Each structure stands twice: as C-alpha cells, then as structure tokens.
Amino acid sequence: MIKTKDISAEEKILNAARRVFENKGMAGARMQEIANEAKINKSLLHYYYRSKQLLFEAVFKTAFNKLAPQINTVLNSDQSICEKIKNFSNNYTTFMIKHPYLPNFILQELNRNPEFVKELISTKTFPSMNNFKNQISDAVKKGKIRPIEAEQLFINILALNIFPFIGAPLIKGFINATDKEYKTILERRKTEVSDFIIQSIKLK
Amino acid sequence: MIKTKDISAEEKILNAARRVFENKGMAGARMQEIANEAKINKSLLHYYYRSKQLLFEAVFKTAFNKLAPQINTVLNSDQSICEKIKNFSNNYTTFMIKHPYLPNFILQELNRNPEFVKELISTKTFPSMNNFKNQISDAVKKGKIRPIEAEQLFINILALNIFPFIGAPLIKGFINATDKEYKTILERRKTEVSDFIIQSIKLK
DNA sequence: GTCTATAGCCAGATAGAC
DNA sequence: GTCTATCTGGCTATAGAC
Numbered sequence: 083m084i085k086t087k088d089i090s091a092e093e094k095i096l097n098a099a100r101r102v103f104e105n106k107g108m109a110g111a112r113m114q115e116i117a118n119e120a121k122i123n124k125s126l127l128h129y130y131y132r133s134k135q136l137l138f139e140a141v142f143k144t145a146f147n148k149l150a151p152q153i154n155t156v157l158n159s160d161q162s163i164c165e166k167i168k169n170f171s172n173n174y175t176t177f178m179i180k181h182p183y184l185p186n187f188i189l190q191e192l193n194r195n196p197e198f199v200k201e202l203i204s205t206k207t208f209p210s211m212n213n214f215k216n217q218i219s220d221a222v223k224k225g226k227i228r229p230i231e232a233e234q235l236f237i238n239i240l241a242l243n244i245f246p247f248i249g250a251p252l253i254k255g256f257i258n259a260t261d262k263e264y265k266t267i268l269e270r271r272k273t274e275v276s277d278f279i280i281q282s283i284k285l286k
Numbered sequence: 287m288i289k290t291k292d293i294s295a296e297e298k299i300l301n302a303a304r305r306v307f308e309n310k311g312m313a314g315a316r317m318q319e320i321a322n323e324a325k326i327n328k329s330l331l332h333y334y335y336r337s338k339q340l341l342f343e344a345v346f347k348t349a350f351n352k353l354a355p356q357i358n359t360v361l362n363s364d365q366s367i368c369e370k371i372k373n374f375s376n377n378y379t380t381f382m383i384k385h386p387y388l389p390n391f392i393l394q395e396l397n398r399n400p401e402f403v404k405e406l407i408s409t410k411t412f413p414s415m416n417n418f419k420n421q422i423s424d425a426v427k428k429g430k431i432r433p434i435e436a437e438q439l440f441i442n443i444l445a446l447n448i449f450p451f452i453g454a455p456l457i458k459g460f461i462n463a464t465d466k467e468y469k470t471i472l473e474r475r476k477t478e479v480s481d482f483i484i485q486s487i488k489l490k
Numbered sequence: 491g492t493c494t495a496t497a498g499c500c501a502g503a504t505a506g507a508c
Numbered sequence: 509g510t511c512t513a514t515c516t517g518g519c520t521a522t523a524g525a526c
Contacts, residue, residue: 091491091492105398106313106398107311107313107314107394107398108314109310109311109313109314110311110312110313110314110398112518112519112520113519113520113521114518114519114520122492123492123493123494124520125492125493125494125521125522126491126492126493128520128521128522129491129492132521133520133521134519134520134521153460157460183397186393186394186397188456189390189452189453189455189456190311190390190394192455192456193387193390193452193454193455194309194310194311194314196455196458198455199455199456199458199459200459202459203459210462211460211461211462228485230482231474231478233461233463233471234471234474234475234478234482236457236460236461237449237450237453237457237471237475238446238479238482240449240453240456240457241445241446241448241449241450241453242442242445242446244445244449244453245441245444245445245448245449245452246441246445248393248397248449248452249393249441249444249445249448250397251393251396251397251400251402251403252392252393252396252403252444253440253441253444254400254403255403255404255406255407256357256361256415256440257415257437257440258414258415259437267437267438267441270435270438271438271441274435274438275442278434278438278442278486279486281432281485281486281487282482282483282485282486283485286490295509295510316500316501316502317501317502317503318501318502326510327510327511327512328502328503329503329504329510329511329512330509330510330511331502332502332503332504333509333510336503337502337503338501338502338503
C-alpha cells in the first residue's frame with residue numbers, strides 16, 4: 083500500500099530535479115539545490131533515488147520519452163508528407179514553448195555521452211527510417227515533390243523546429259530581441275516552419 | 287622579453303583546455319584532465335591563467351570569435367541574398383566538420399549563462415539586423431523572393447547549418463547512420479542547405 | 491519516512507623548494 | 509618557470525536518532 087504522501091514526495095523530487103538538471107546539466111547540478119527546489123531534506127533524495135546518477139537517469143528518460151514519440155510520428159505514421167510537416171511543426175513548437183530547456187538538456191547530455199543513444203534506442207521500439215524513406219522516394223517518383231533525400235529532409239525538419247530553442251540566447255543576441263519579442267517570433271514559427279519546408283520541396 | 291617556451295606552454299594549455307571544455311563543459315571539466323591533456327603540471331594552469339574560470343573564459347571567447355564573424359557576414363556584407371546563403375552554408379559546414387564540438391560548446395554555455403551574450407556583444411562591434419532586414423524587404427518588394435520576415439529567414443539559415451552538429455548523436459540514432467555515413471551526409475549539406483533555402487524563398 | 495550529523499572523497503587553489 | 513605537497517571547501521553519500 084503506497085501512501086499518497088510518498089507519491090507526492092517522489093514527484094516533487096522528480097520535478098525539482100528536472101528543473102535543476104535542465105538548467106545546470108548533470109555535472110553542474112547540486113543535490114542540495116534539488117532538495118531546496120523540492121523543499122525537502124537532502125537525504126530524502128538518496129532515500130528515494132539512491133544516487134545522483136540514478137536520479138539523473140530517471141529525469142533524462144522521462145524527458146527523452148516526451149521528445150522521441152513526436153519525432154517517431156514523422157517517421158512512421160500514415161499521414162501525408164504535408165500533414166506530417168504541418169502537424170509536427172505545430173505540435174512540437176507548441177510543446178517546446180512550454181518546455182524551452184528540454185531540447186538543450188537532452189542534446190547536451192547526448193553529446194557528453196553519445197553511447198547513451200543506443201541504450202535508449204534498444205529499450206524503445208525504435209522505428210527505422212524505411213517508411214519515411216519510401217514515402218519520400220515515392221513522392222519524388224510521382225512528381226509530387228522535387229528530388230530530395232529523405233535523410234536530408236528529415237534533418238532539415240528537425241533543425242528548423244528544434245534549433246530555435248537551443249539557439250535562443252545566440253539568436254536573441256544577433257537579432258537584438260527581448261524575451262517577449264522572441265516569444266512572438268517563436269509563436270509565428272508554428273506555421274512559418276512548415277510553410278518554409280513545403281515551399282522548398284513542392285514542385286514549381 | 288618572452289621566451290618561446292613560455293608561449294608554447296600557454297598555447298599548449300589553451301589547446302588542451304579547449305578540447306576538454308568542448309567535451310565536458312565548464313562544470314564537467316577537471317583541471318587535472320586539462321593538465322594531463324597538455325602534458326604539463328597542474329599548478330602551471332594556475333600560474334598562467336590564475337583560475338579555472340579565467341581559463342574557461344579565454345577558451346570560450348576564442349571559440350565564440352571563430353563563430354560570430356561568419357554569422358556577421360550574413361548580416362552585414364554586401365553580397366546578394368543568394369550569395370550569402372550559398373557562401374555561408376558552404377563555409378560554415380566546411381569549418382564545422384573540422385570543429386564539430388564547437389557549436390555545442392558555445393550554445394551549451396550560453397544557455398547556462400544567457401547574460402554572457404550581452405557581454406560578448408558589447409565588446410565586439412556587433413552589427414544590427416538593419417542591413418539584412420532592408421535587403422530582405424527590398425527583395426520581397428521587388429518580387430525577387432516570396433514574402434518572408436528577415437528574422438525568420440535568419441533563424442532558418444542558422445538552424446539548418448548549425449543543428450546538424452549539435453544534434454548529431456540524436457540524428458545518428460534516428461536515421462541509424464554510422465559516423466562515417468553521417469560524415470558523408472554532412473558533406474552533402476555544403477550545397478544541400480543552400481539549395482533547400484533558395485528553393486523555399488524563390489518565386490514560383 | 492524524515493531529520494541531523496558527519497564520513498569520505500575530490501577538486502581548485504596555493505605555499506614554497508628548486 | 510616548474511615541481512611536490514598540502515590546504516581548504518564543497519559535494520555525494522551514509523549512519524543513525526526519532
């Protein structure tokens with residue numbers, strides 16, 4: 083029998099840990115800061131999660147599992163190319179405006195520890211590129227879109243959607259935008275990104 | 287009078303520090319590891335750079351000053367839009383294939399410490415968006431390209447060029463590419479990226 | 491389950507010989 | 509300028525009372 087208070091404590095920790103790890107990364111985060119953020123005693127972190135490493139992994143996997151399914155939809159759903167691009171761009175940007183540190187956190191830790199990807203891929207049923215590849219080459223053959231490699235298109239879709247969040251500080255500096263102005267720019271990207279891609283791949 | 291050996295030691299440290307900081311970040315890097323990498327005694331790091339923080343800043347500014355001028359060219363040179371896109375994409379990708387950890391390092395640290403951007407901007411003569419904005423709105427008015435906001439186009443150019451390096455581990459996982467295959471994909475992006483952008487903004 | 495106190499370690503920084 | 513030895517503080521983790 084699990085008491086409600088236990089669940090609450092565990093969730094408080096996980097949420098606090100998420101906020102701190104997203105900001106500071108694994109190496110920069112401090113267990114004391116997570117405890118403060120969760121408003122609980124530091125030793126409870128160890129009681130519930132044993133070690134910083136395990137707490138981190140719990141946070142990381144949760145974060146990754148929010149990101150990956152959206153990408154999988156692009157690769158493996160039975161939507162048309164156009165629908166995929168529109169839906170993904172809209173959904174992803176909407177989601178990321180609410181969680182702007184997520185992409186940076188995930189990519190940061192994947193870069194530090196690239197072997198981690200394999201682990202994540204092996205646990206989940208990770209779809210191959212095959213469906214998407216066939217869909218693109220079919221569309222090219224049938225003259226629906228201009229010739230383009232599926233991999234390059236896939237990278238472009240990810241880049242245009244994800245980069246505005248990872249690169250926010252840099253972009254803000256260059257275009258000299260306030261946080262509020264940048265937010266507006268991001269809002270417009272919900273449709274801007276898919277327009278940009280579709281304009282590029284459609285036949286003239 | 288500076289001995290050649292002094293210069294060599296300082297440079298050895300700076301290069302070693304760059305490699306370690308790029309991989310581990312400020313928080314994850316260890317002075318001992320930098321010393322090992324430079325094959326010098328740990329206390330010499332402090333002799334030359336006083337503290338980890340100062341050594342880090344030296345590395346960071348050097349890195350940023352390699353990245354920023356290329357972006358400035360997009361904003362402020364007198365090339366045509368098309369030339370800018372082609373040159374930047376080609377030059378940037380060529381450069382980054384040689385320094386693949388640079389973008390991740392810079393964006394990581396900017397996200398950890400966003401105020402740092404202002405400092406960097408104030409030291410350098412940072413061009414405003416004005417030139418680029420005028421160039422784009424002129425081209426739109428004259429019917430040379432389809433209507434698009436300069437800020438959105440600028441973000442798209444950066445995203446398509448920079449993301450493939452930051453997101454490499456993630457992309458490799460999804461498209462199931464080996465390091466060698468991914469390198470080939472990146473090579474093709476030297477021209478693929480500019481084609482993609484130009485196809486999108488040109489009039490039908 | 492929750493707290494205090496502390497063990498044990500490790501990293502940045504410095505003192506001081508050479 | 510370069511080395512060894514060491515100080516100092518901070519961090520993860522645990523022991524143990526309640």
